[in-house]
Amino acid sequence: MGLRNAQQKKNQQIVQKMIKALDDDPYEPRRYYDLGSMLTEMQSFQQAEELFLKGLNVFEKEPAKQNILHYGLGNVYYSAGMYTQAVQQFDLVTDQKLRLDSLMMLAQSYYAQQQYQQALAYALTVSEKRPADPSPSALLGDCFLALGDxxxxQNYYDKSLAKDPANVRVNFQRGIVALALGEDGSRFFQQVKQTDPKFYRQNKERLDDIATLIKDRQDPRE
Known part of the structure; x- marks a missing residue:
């Protein structure tokens, strides 16, 4: 409890510094983004939303400066589980430096809504543009797994693990795919157990159920 209170106090101090920085220069969009992102991290979603909307209004006649604010507001909505609104904001980002990040968030937003084909399209674009990044490949693996492919x-999880071999969640997912394909997934689950024993314990009891569901989808009964 003490550690939690200490972290909350530290976060509040950071927020106060960011508020002062914004007050000192209210015409710098990055100040809105930094403060809004911190509020989002603290799950103060309403405050973050209000701040980003205020910033968008301030820069109403300067669309280039709105890009980072649309991106930040999209992250607020995504974090709050408001995926339709998140998609609307990420779609408005045109800045080339932020565009790929926005495409990745679009992919994640569509995945969260179980719109896997749309998620695939965006994740594939990011994967092609950022071949060294393991995240798009992992998301592509998630999409194909959800579609029963x-x-x-397997292919995309392997690509992701080639770049990030110790990733706990991807190793777990890769193990599930191995089970679905009738292969031995023990080495992937062993990696999970070694890297994050708590994650393994929390998810171990799900293995049989997940494997059964996947196999039923692969070979549905009449």
Whole structure:
């Protein structure tokens, strides 16, 4: 409890400094973004939303400066589980430096809404533009797994793990795919167990159920 209170106090101090920085220069969009992102991290979603909307209004006649604010507001909505609103904001980002990040967030937003084909399209674009980044490949694996395409899921999880071999969640997902394909997934689950024993314990009991569901989807019964 003491550690939690200490972190909350530290966060409040950071927020106060950011508020002062914004007051000192209210015409710098990055100040809105930094403060809004901190509020989002603290799950103060309403405050973050209000701040970004205020910033968008301030720069109403300067659309180039609105890009980072649309991106920040999209992250607020995504974090709050408001995926339709998140998509609307990420779609408005045109700045080239932020565009790929926005495309990745669009992919994640569509995935969260179980719109896997749309998520695939955006994640594939990011994967092609950022071949060294393991995240797009991992999301592509998630999409194909959700669609029951285990071979493609295997392919993209392997690509992601080639760049980030110790990733706990991707190793777990890769193990599930191995089970679905009738292969031995033990080495992936062993990696999870070694890297994050708590994650493994929390998810171990789900293995049998997940494997059963995947196999039923692969070979549905009449």
């Amino acid at each position: 285990f071979k493609n899921a």
